[in-house]
Amino acid sequence: MTQISVTVNRTTHAADVEPRTLLVYFIREQLGLVGTNVGCDTSSCGTCTVHLDGEAVKSCTLLAVQADGREVTTIEGMAETGGPMHPLQDAFHRNHGLQCGYCTPGMIMAAASYLNENPSPTQEEVRESLEGNLCRCTGYQNIVASILDAAGQMATKG
Amino acid sequence: MATTEQYIGQPLLRKEDAKLLAGQGSFIDNQSMAGMVWMALVRPPYVHATIDSIDTAAAAAMPGVLAVFTAADLQGEWAGSLPMVWPITEDIKMPVHWPLTGDKIRFGGDAVAVVVADTRGQAEDAAEAVVVAATALPAVRDLEDAASDRSVVHEDLGTNNVVHWNHGGAGDQEVFTNAPVIVQERYTQPRLIPNAMETRGCLAYGSPAAGEFTLVSATQIPHIARVGHSLVTGIPQNKLRIIAPDVGGGFGSKLNVYAEESLALALARKLNRPVKWIETRSENYVATIHGRGTLHDCTLAGTEDGKILGMKFVELADMGAYYQLLTPGIPELGGWVYMGPYDIGSYWFEFTGVMTNATPTDAYRGAGRPEATFVVERLVDAFARRIGMDPTEVRRKNLHAPFDEATPFICGLSVDSGNYEPALDRAMELADYTQFRKEQATRRDSGDINQLGIGVCTYIEMCGLAPSSILGALRYVAGGWDGAEIECRPFGKVVVRTGTSPHGQGHETAWAQIVADGLGVTPDDVEVLHGDTSVSRIGMDTYGSRSVSVGGEAIRLAVEKVRAKARKIAAHELEVAEDDLDWTDGAFRVKGAPDKARTIPDIATSAWHAHSLPAGVEPMLEGTAVYDPPNFTWPGGTHICVVEVDTATGKTAIVRYVAVDDCGNVINPMIVDGQVHGGVAQGVAEALYEEAIYDELGNLASSNMTQYLVPSASEIPEMLLDRTVTPSTTNALGVKGIGEAGTIASPPAIVNAVIDAVSHLGVTSIDKPATPERVWRAIQDAKGGAA
Numbered sequence: 001m002t003q004i005s006v007t008v009n010r011t012t013h014a015a016d017v018e019p020r021t022l023l024v025y026f027i028r029e030q031l032g033l034v035g036t037n038v039g040c041d042t043s044s045c046g047t048c049t050v051h052l053d054g055e056a057v058k059s060c061t062l063l064a065v066q067a068d069g070r071e072v073t074t075i076e077g078m079a080e081t082g083g084p085m086h087p088l089q090d091a092f093h094r095n096h097g098l099q100c101g102y103c104t105p106g107m108i109m110a111a112a113s114y115l116n117e118n119p120s121p122t123q124e125e126v127r128e129s130l131e132g133n134l135c136r137c138t139g140y141q142n143i144v145a146s147i148l149d150a151a152g153q154m155a156t157k158g
Numbered sequence: 159m160a161t162t163e164q165y166i167g168q169p170l171l172r173k174e175d176a177k178l179l180a181g182q183g184s185f186i187d188n189q190s191m192a193g194m195v196w197m198a199l200v201r202p203p204y205v206h207a208t209i210d211s212i213d214t215a216a217a218a219a220m221p222g223v224l225a226v227f228t229a230a231d232l233q234g235e236w237a238g239s240l241p242m243v244w245p246i247t248e249d250i251k252m253p254v255h256w257p258l259t260g261d262k263i264r265f266g267g268d269a270v271a272v273v274v275a276d277t278r279g280q281a282e283d284a285a286e287a288v289v290v291a292a293t294a295l296p297a298v299r300d301l302e303d304a305a306s307d308r309s310v311v312h313e314d315l316g317t318n319n320v321v322h323w324n325h326g327g328a329g330d331q332e333v334f335t336n337a338p339v340i341v342q343e344r345y346t347q348p349r350l351i352p353n354a355m356e357t358r359g360c361l362a363y364g365s366p367a368a369g370e371f372t373l374v375s376a377t378q379i380p381h382i383a384r385v386g387h388s389l390v391t392g393i394p395q396n397k398l399r400i401i402a403p404d405v406g407g408g409f410g411s412k413l414n415v416y417a418e419e420s421l422a423l424a425l426a427r428k429l430n431r432p433v434k435w436i437e438t439r440s441e442n443y444v445a446t447i448h449g450r451g452t453l454h455d456c457t458l459a460g461t462e463d464g465k466i467l468g469m470k471f472v473e474l475a476d477m478g479a480y481y482q483l484l485t486p487g488i489p490e491l492g493g494w495v496y497m498g499p500y501d502i503g504s505y506w507f508e509f510t511g512v513m514t515n516a517t518p519t520d521a522y523r524g525a526g527r528p529e530a531t532f533v534v535e536r537l538v539d540a541f542a543r544r545i546g547m548d549p550t551e552v553r554r555k556n557l558h559a560p561f562d563e564a565t566p567f568i569c570g571l572s573v574d575s576g577n578y579e580p581a582l583d584r585a586m587e588l589a590d591y592t593q594f595r596k597e598q599a600t601r602r603d604s605g606d607i608n609q610l611g612i613g614v615c616t617y618i619e620m621c622g623l624a625p626s627s628i629l630g631a632l633r634y635v636a637g638g639w640d641g642a643e644i645e646c647r648p649f650g651k652v653v654v655r656t657g658t659s660p661h662g663q664g665h666e667t668a669w670a671q672i673v674a675d676g677l678g679v680t681p682d683d684v685e686v687l688h689g690d691t692s693v694s695r696i697g698m699d700t701y702g703s704r705s706v707s708v709g710g711e712a713i714r715l716a717v718e719k720v721r722a723k724a725r726k727i728a729a730h731e732l733e734v735a736e737d738d739l740d741w742t743d744g745a746f747r748v749k750g751a752p753d754k755a756r757t758i759p760d761i762a763t764s765a766w767h768a769h770s771l772p773a774g775v776e777p778m779l780e781g782t783a784v785y786d787p788p789n790f791t792w793p794g795g796t797h798i799c800v801v802e803v804d805t806a807t808g809k810t811a812i813v814r815y816v817a818v819d820d821c822g823n824v825i826n827p828m829i830v831d832g833q834v835h836g837g838v839a840q841g842v843a844e845a846l847y848e849e850a851i852y853d854e855l856g857n858l859a860s861s862n863m864t865q866y867l868v869p870s871a872s873e874i875p876e877m878l879l880d881r882t883v884t885p886s887t888t889n890a891l892g893v894k895g896i897g898e899a900g901t902i903a904s905p906p907a908i909v910n911a912v913i914d915a916v917s918h919l920g921v922t923s924i925d926k927p928a929t930p931e932r933v934w935r936a937i938q939d940a941k942g943g944a945a
Binding site: 075100135 | 171172174175176178179180181182183185187188353354355356357404405406407409438439440661662663664828829831832834835836837838839840862863864868870871872874876877900
């Protein structure tokens with residue numbers, strides 16, 4: 001067991017983890033934050049995307065110990081409980097950007113990170129930015145529309 | 159509060175979204191229980207082998223391991239083998255399919271043992287430590303090779319050719335030899351791996367003392383699964399509850415009664431512990447059903463001026479190593495749409511189902527109709543090329559004339575309604591068809607490296623499974639009805655229990671729209687419950703684009719029953735005869751005195767406190783309906799794809815994609831468009847990227863997501879959608895279904911476009927998926943032929 005201290009959604013957790021524990025299973029099983037889903041075992045699908053120090057990472061590609069002393073944000077941290085949705089969550093709702101909802105947390109985390117880098121992307125750029133995130137329901141059309149819509153909303157709100 | 163707003167037809171935002179967006183979905187892997195243990199399957203290191211011995215000792219001694227069982231250990235657990243519910247012919251050969259195999263390994267997912275341990279990691283580690291000694295047998299993968307019986311998958315059946323189904327044909331069969339133009343083609347369609355983003359998984363628990371068990375499973379079919387798992391485990395149906403929580407996509411891959419679910423139930427009973435299993439993605443690739451896997455020999459009889467006289471298809475269909483729930487029925491389901499939307503005089507379809515050493519095939523989005531539509535539309539294009547006619551002209555010349563009453567088609571079934579030409583016109587307009595043809599000619603003349611191709615698919619398909627009597631005639635063991643229960647709570651809220659089991663299709667929203675219009679309330683007042691056999695008792699679940707046309711119509715009928723009861727109570731309270739009431743503006747109103755009114759919330763409250771009900775009227779305002787459709791529903795439409803093919807590399811880029819679909823009346827256009835987007839994306843995947851590839855020993859080489867190319871947003875084009883509306887005559891809502899149309903129509907449109915882009919170079923055929931290598935090779939081969 002290795003002791004780590006990770007700040008997840010603004011709360012710092014001290015925990016003992018097995019060195020082989022992947023970050024995603026630490027988040028899901030030790031912290032009980034099950035909004036981050038797992039869709040594959042080859043780091044292909046992006047379903048498990050979270051933010052590590054503000055940048056999107058696939059949490060199945062990192063060990064929990066690699067997050068020691070760092071800051072993680074998951075889908076549960078995107079809006080305060082009972083508060084308004086994050087503009088991306090709101091845009092996914094208004095644009096029918098989700099169907100079964102399984103890839104959605106990863107999509108939103110990937111998109112949030114990308115919009116930090118590029119706040120006013122083109123459609124083409126949004127599509128390229130999502131290369132690591134697979135969806136089987138939506139054909140991506142409304143996901144792309146949601147992200148472009150959210151970019152507009154976030155720009156307006158400044 | 160009474161509302162006069164019409165919700166049907168509006169793009170209402172989804173009621174389902176809030177929890178999914180917040181990461182609060184109830185997906186199976188988010189569920190756990192006190193005392194829970196984990197199950198892992200031992201998948202074999204062979205695809206075809208006789209089992210010599212299985213050594214479980216090392217695995218059993220590993221940390222956290224409770225038990226390791228082989229088939230022999232669990233023999234006493236089974237009341238029956240895994241069910242196949244569609245024995246399509248009298249003489250179909252039926253292989254026995256146990257949850258674990260004991261004698262022989264017949265495919266890579268054929269589990270030989272099961273491990274139970276305290277944690278998932280411990281269970282999976284121990285499964286790796288089970289030693290399987292087996293004698294390898296020659297594996298059969300190729301369909302013609304398997305059909306030759308060189309190596310037989312089930313010796314007790316004596317052959318791999320387990321089922322032969324013949325439609326029987328219709329019309330003059332002489333045309334297939336005598337017609338002025340005969341086009342003969344052979345098309346192969348590879349296996350596809352469904353890839354729902356959530357793999358399968360389940361959690362079984364209960365009380366062995368009481369004999370009561372619950373299975374929570376990522377399934378599309380809790381109601382059918384209850385019947386199936388009761389037959390396998392012997393747990394009576396009245397003591398078996400199945401719950402489908404939020405399910406992360408299905409596409410047919412969760413339309414089954416799977417071995418792992420039965421095993422989890424049996425082990426929960428045997429060990430008196432909750433047992434959980436989550437499939438890994440790699441496991442999903444071999445253990446969850448595959449789709450497609452066909453070889454068609456096709457003949458079109460026509461005239462030089464473009465009239466199609468008849469079409470004939472003889473198919474070999476890959477069943478895999480066992481049947482799953484519907485396996486042999488899938489090609490038969492396609493057997494009713496080989497005429498396309500065309501008015502033709504002669505029809506022939508027959509197929510042989512062949513056992514192979516691979517994952518069982520079963521329903522994958524479209525289930526038989528994509529396989530059929532692909533070969534029909536490829537063949538029509540081949541005909542157009544042969545006679546030198548524009549493919550849209552050939553189609554226009556042969557489309558069935560419009561009809562708004564059920565009309566017999568040559569396949570032998572009656573089509574509910576159809577009007578196909580407006581969709582073709584609209585698709586050509588949206589695709590700038592004429593302009594792209596000009597541009598194509600210019601590029602051909604200049605010898606441009608990047609050549610344009612335009613592909614068309616005009617299609618018809620069959621949804622709304624199904625009239626129970628027809629299913630009976632087709633030897634399907636269950637019915638095709640669905641149920642709905644509506645319970646009006648006092649003060650205005652409504653609880654709806656639907657027999658459909660959505661997993662992304664938005665039924666909570668769409669059904670609320672139907673109920674809100676019918677009862678004069680708002681969709682926010684309506685809560686739709688589903689996916690639990692103890693909550694929605696009467697159901698036949700979600701598959702085959704059936705939900706709106708069967709389950710939605712059941713909702714409408716339940717609304718009518720509620721209103722009929724409410725009318726009695728309203729008349730009693732308003733002291734008028736029932737006939738003196740009009741249902742207008744969301745309330746029962748006295749004729750001539752519309753201010754004297756009772757709304758459904760008023761009446762629900764009266765029916766609840768029951769202080770003064772009319773004689774013979776029971777308390778509570780509720781209605782239950784079970785609807786058995788009188789016919790299938792038959793959507794249709796036209797998809798057009800424009801591609802650019804780099805003739806130097808063979809790479810295809812989709813320049814424009816247009817889908818004009820006719821799914822009858824629409825409850826929620828936003829949801830309908832979403833279904834088309836997703837369906838077309840899976841069709842793009844099928845046409846250009848996805849293919850289950852096996853090595854020479856029969857192992858799945860495309861064994862995970864790094865080798866099987868599920869497209870991302872960069873590979874999927876933006877789509878232009880429109881609709882034509884020809885209401886169904888099968889149901890009063892006039893709806894047809896839209897879940898699979900995109901996947902049915904798009905592969906032929908895209909592959910036809912790719913071939914069209916290089917047909918002037920002499921290319922006449924390219925198989926799915928039209929990868930750069932396949933396209934490049936086709937160009938090189940054509941050049942070779944020319945030289």
